Structures are given as structure tokens and as C-alpha cells.
Amino acid sequence: MLNDKLGNWTRTHRCGDLTAAQIGEEVCVMGWAQRRRDHGGLIFIDLRDREGVVQLALDPDRDPTSHQKAEQVRNEFVLAARGKVSPRPEGTVNPKMKTGEVEIEISELLILNRSETPPFMLDEFTEVAENIRLKYRYLDLRRPALQKNMLMRHLVAKTVRNYFDSQGFIEVETPVLTKSTPEGARDYLVPSRVNTGSFYALPQSPQLFKQLLMVSGFDRYFQIVKCFRDEDLRADRQPEFTQIDCEMSFVNRAQVMDIMEGMVAKVFKVALDVDLTLPMPRLSYAEALDRFGVDNPDLRFGMELIDITQQVAGSQFKVFSSVAASDGLVKALNVKGGATFSRKELDDLTDFAKIYGAKGMAWVKVTEAGWQSPIAKFFTEDELTALNEKLAAEVGDLLLFMADTSAIANEALGRLRGHLGQKLGLASKDNYQFTWVTDFPLLEWDAEQRRHVAVHHPFTAPLEEDIPYLDTDPGKARAQAYDLVLNGSEIGGGSIRIHDQAVQSRMFELLGIGAEEAREKFGFLLDALDFGAPPHGGIAFGLDRLMMILAGTDSIRDVIAFPKTQKATCLLSDAPNEVDDKQLQELGVRLRTKQQ
RNA sequence: GGGGCUGUAGUAGAGUUGGUUACAACAACGGCCUGUCACGCCGUAGGUCGCGGGUUCAAGUCCCGUCAGCCCCGCCA
Numbered sequence: 001m002l003n004d005k006l007g008n009w010t011r012t013h014r015c016g017d018l019t020a021a022q023i024g025e026e027v028c029v030m031g032w033a034q035r036r037r038d039h040g041g042l043i044f045i046d047l048r049d050r051e052g053v054v055q056l057a058l059d060p061d062r063d064p065t066s067h068q069k070a071e072q073v074r075n076e077f078v079l080a081a082r083g084k085v086s087p088r089p090e091g092t093v094n095p096k097m098k099t100g101e102v103e104i105e106i107s108e109l110l111i112l113n114r115s116e117t118p119p120f121m122l123d124e125f126t127e128v129a130e131n132i133r134l135k136y137r138y139l140d141l142r143r144p145a146l147q148k149n150m151l152m153r154h155l156v157a158k159t160v161r162n163y164f165d166s167q168g169f170i171e172v173e174t175p176v177l178t179k180s181t182p183e184g185a186r187d188y189l190v191p192s193r194v195n196t197g198s199f200y201a202l203p204q205s206p207q208l209f210k211q212l213l214m215v216s217g218f219d220r221y222f223q224i225v226k227c228f229r230d231e232d233l234r235a236d237r238q239p240e241f242t243q244i245d246c247e248m249s250f251v252n253r254a255q256v257m258d259i260m261e262g263m264v265a266k267v268f269k270v271a272l273d274v275d276l277t278l279p280m281p282r283l284s285y286a287e288a289l290d291r292f293g294v295d296n297p298d299l300r301f302g303m304e305l306i307d308i309t310q311q312v313a314g315s316q317f318k319v320f321s322s323v324a325a326s327d328g329l330v331k332a333l334n335v336k337g338g339a340t341f342s343r344k345e346l347d348d349l350t351d352f353a354k355i356y357g358a359k360g361m362a363w364v365k366v367t368e369a370g371w372q373s374p375i376a377k378f379f380t381e382d383e384l385t386a387l388n389e390k391l392a393a394e395v396g397d398l399l400l401f402m403a404d405t406s407a408i409a410n411e412a413l414g415r416l417r418g419h420l421g422q423k424l425g426l427a428s429k430d431n432y433q434f435t436w437v438t439d440f441p442l443l444e445w446d447a448e449q450r451r452h453v454a455v456h457h458p459f460t461a462p463l464e465e466d467i468p469y470l471d472t473d474p475g476k477a478r479a480q481a482y483d484l485v486l487n488g489s490e491i492g493g494g495s496i497r498i499h500d501q502a503v504q505s506r507m508f509e510l511l512g513i514g515a516e517e518a519r520e521k522f523g524f525l526l527d528a529l530d531f532g533a534p535p536h537g538g539i540a541f542g543l544d545r546l547m548m549i550l551a552g553t554d555s556i557r558d559v560i561a562f563p564k565t566q567k568a569t570c571l572l573s574d575a576p577n578e579v580d581d582k583q584l585q586e587l588g589v590r591l592r593t594k595q596q
Numbered sequence: 597g598g599g600g601c602u603g604u605a606g607u608a609g610a611g612u613u614g615g616u617u618a619c620a621a622c623a624a625c626g627g628c629c630u631g632u633c634a635c636g637c638c639g640u641a642g643g644u645c646g647c648g649g650g651u652u653c654a655a656g657u658c659c660c661g662u663c664a665g666c667c668c669c670g671c672c673a
Contacts, residue, residue: 092632120608128607231671232670457673
């Protein structure tokens, strides 16, 4: 059957926008049939567009032609309808719908297109397995939840652009086909046909180009830009993702952080109508690790880590005292009211800690009769008193202990803290607690590669007072870096950059990148720094992670229109796919066989 | 590279100790119905139990392998 033609019909309203204010108006709406209710005589159709749903009423007595057409309508047919907005008869108002006070009395109906029966209902109620949703992503995107997320993402991007514009930033595009560089994540490579045997890399970030823009005098740059990292996926990680990237000249750390707080506050106001308190708290890396065990602490709840290494150093409990003697850490958490945890729950917590390298976990239930714990017997009265005091232990509390190297004790107990915060409902989704984390180490020792690697990236400037350490004790040098952490998630990170060619060369040297390699890989940057590079610094925010928190979802796929699966494939387009041998030949690329 | 969870009509699920023809719901299709709104009523159709192998008289169910989706560790300057 032929579809109706749109002709010169013009939409006057979006479905979801019709309210009592339009009563009496002749309107024209277009959208998808969400559901048809056929009463034999009267037919109701819920028509949906991105703003919502409105009820069309088709009365055979008013217009038999459109009523007849309405009998053919099935789910997801594309309709255009003209009619009068009317108040619903008494007793038939639907308070659950935004448009529930009105309906459109249809005088003319067009079936613009038909639809196969969709593989799943496109309403807000039906739950569908994610692989099915991803295969039919264009249908899933038609549903209210994803429509809402994508509309919000647009609003956030618009707000970011307006804010940066108002602060004198300009958006400049940087290359997507660029140069592979050592350090950092695995690159996505693109073979060059014109230069057989050579490859471009897709950018992990526009880092070098934005620094060059500072050398070029643009002063304040930003870009909302795709970045690519060929690493394994997580619930909050996709191989291609979007950064809000920016860079400023003639600024120090505090000035960068101030401007960025303003941007984040604007975004929260526009997207959620939430007023943030500025300035945001600032924690040093050392303090974050000491108090929370991780460099991305969730500040929605307390339950801080407590260092009890001193208190147990002399105890009979060898697991603790030996760690204390070997420069490790013994730390504890006081889970208020946690004495009700079952043995199974405690075992589960232990298993959780083991994921992060912990060898075990000691626990204590604080009861009226004292410590109920497998390890209670190892401690003297004095030691118990000291520990109870240090941990502010009260009857009903659960104390969890971790003894290990400082790295493992901190991470395992810190993760356990985050896990317990979720489990105990201490981390409400609509509570937004920010903190900056600063003074990261500049370098860390990579035992496998037997060299220092940059904690942030190789262009990060050391704290001015720590520059002497570069020659004496590089591991001790701290960086002029800063991460913005929201509810335990790192949503942004940046630094003041090195603008001095000599310092940059020294940095490469420390990273074990020889002068020749540095010249080959980064020569263009080193050259640029020699031509009057201004002091500069910047930051990049992960737009997808920010959107996850704004949208209140646990999956990055819910804020990306066309996301990849965990194996980095696209179930919709079937990418990546094999290509014709002819294409490979043109590129000068030959596939290795499995045996090789 | 490693650990874990899941896979049964189009969809989301039930299926007990291995035992008759694999269930009911929603969706679909046909019919009835003039105030429903996740409409209602009657009827019809719809299955490679992810795939492959094994054990068994007998496998959706037990075992092995494999594929896919998800979560995590490693990885992610």
C-alpha cells in the first residue's frame, strides 16, 4: 500500500509540548505511533516525538477517512495529524502524562511511512538485553531514556561552548590523522596509501597540538574532541571517547582550576539546576592516599582510612608487626554499625580486597564484651585500648584491617571503602561532591621496563621548588598537575606544561627517551619551545564520564549514541570488518597469518 | 592475557531430582468492542533451549569445548 505524501504539511508543535495552553488551537503534529487503542468505534493513538507523547482521538463520526486509516496503524508507523487541541472529557484526564489534560481531535491523518513490527517495544517499561538494543540502536535511541540523555549531552556541549566563548577561549580543530608517539596508550594506526609503509596514528588527545597553539599565540583554546586509545574497555571506558580539551597561556594552576570550576558549575546549573559551592575542595595526592587510599576519593561519605602502623608495630600479631617492620602500612576502616555483617559478607569483602592484591583482611566486631575477632587474642589490653581510641571504636562497629606494602594496603582498603559506601547506601546519586587532587608525583618507577614513566604525561611541569630533585632524586619530584574528581570518578585532569626546551629535554632523558629518539618523535615540539613558548597549562575533561554522572547511569554506553561493545565492536554496523585484498594492496599492507 | 556472571518463542522470564507433546505473560495475527491511556474480551500462530561434542535407555537440565553480551584485574602517559 502506498504511503501518504507529506506535501506542504507543516508541523506546528512537538507532541510533548501540547498542554491546556493550546486548547482550541488547530495544530499539526508528526511522529511515531507508540500504541493504538481501538475501541471498535473510537480509536486512540499515542503519538511520540522526542519531546514526549500526545493522544490522538479519532472519531468515526468526525472524519470517517482518518478513522479508517487509523485502523491500519501499527506500532512505529510514522504519522502526521491535524486537528483541534481539546480538553479531555471529565474523568478521562491522565495525570501520569505531561500532555494528559488534552488530546487532539483528529480531522486529517497521514500515514507517512509504515514499520515492521519492532524487535522490542519502544516504551519506557520494556527491558531488553543490551546486545539486542545495540543491534537495533536506532530504535533504542528512539526510546525516552536515551532521547533524554542525548538531549542533555547536547545541552552540556552547548553550555561548555558558550562558557568558554564568554571567557575568551576559541575553538580550534586539531588533526585526527597525526603522528604516533611513544608513551601512553596503544595507538590506533591508519596506513598511508600515498606514503607506503608509513602510518598515521589517531590522537590519544590533542596534547601536542594544543601546546603548539599556545606557542602560536591563541592564548586560550578549547575543543570538544574525539580521542582514541586502543586499550580494553570498561563500564566507563570506550576506545573512542570525547574530551572537553582546553589550554591557556600565562596562567598558574590556581587560575586554571578557578576557570574550570566556573565551567563545571555552569554545566550543573543548566543540566540539573544544581548550584555547586565554589571553590571546590583541594586535596594533595599524598593526603588523598593517606585518608582515602586512592587518588580519586569519593567524598560523599567519611569512613576514612586510619593508619595504625605505629600502634601495632610491637604487637604479637606477626602479620601486622612484620609489615610494620618492613616499611609497609597497617591501615584500618571503621564501618559504623557494621558488626551485624554475616560471616559470608565478611568473606565477600575479603575476596573483594584480594582483587587488588591484598593477601587477606582482618576484621573485628566491637561488642559489649570487647573484640569479637580471630585476631583479638594477639593484642594486649593496652594495645586494644590504643586501637579502640585511634579508631574511635564503639559497640556495634566493624573494624577492617589491611596490612601490606603501602601501595597495596592503600589501594585494597581504599577500594573496599568505596565498595562499602555503595553497599551501605552512603553514596547517593544526586549528591555531587567534587575535589581537586593536586601535587601528583611527576614520575613513577616502572619495574617491568626498568625506567621512570610519567604519571601524567611527559610535558607536565614539575613544581618549581622540586626541580632540583630531577637531578638528585627524580622519584621525589611532584608535578604541577591536578585532577578533578567527582563522586569517586576522575572527570578531568591537567597540568601546567613545560615551556622551557632544556627542561623538556631533561624530562625525556629521565624517561629514558634518548636525544635522538626525542628529536625524531617530538622534534617539532622541542623546536616550537625554542621560539618563545609562553608559560601555559590546561586540562581535559572526559565528557562521557561527566555525562554518566549527570544522566545518573552506570554505563558509558548510555550517553554515547553509537557505542562499542566490550570487545570494541559495533553490533549495529558490524565494525570492524575484513577488507578487500585490493584495498590492502593499495595500502601496501599484508596480513600476517596466525602461524607467524 | 586472566577471573566471574548470563544465554529457553519477536521480548523478558518459569522450567523441581535428567523422564509424556518445553510453559504462562507481553508483542504479533484474526475477530468483537465509542473514552481508553502499559485499554479490555475471544481465538490463532510462533521454539536449532546460543553453537559443537560427550555421558545416558533418555539432556533445556549433567560434563567438556566454543561463540556472544556484560562486570572486574592487568592495560588505560
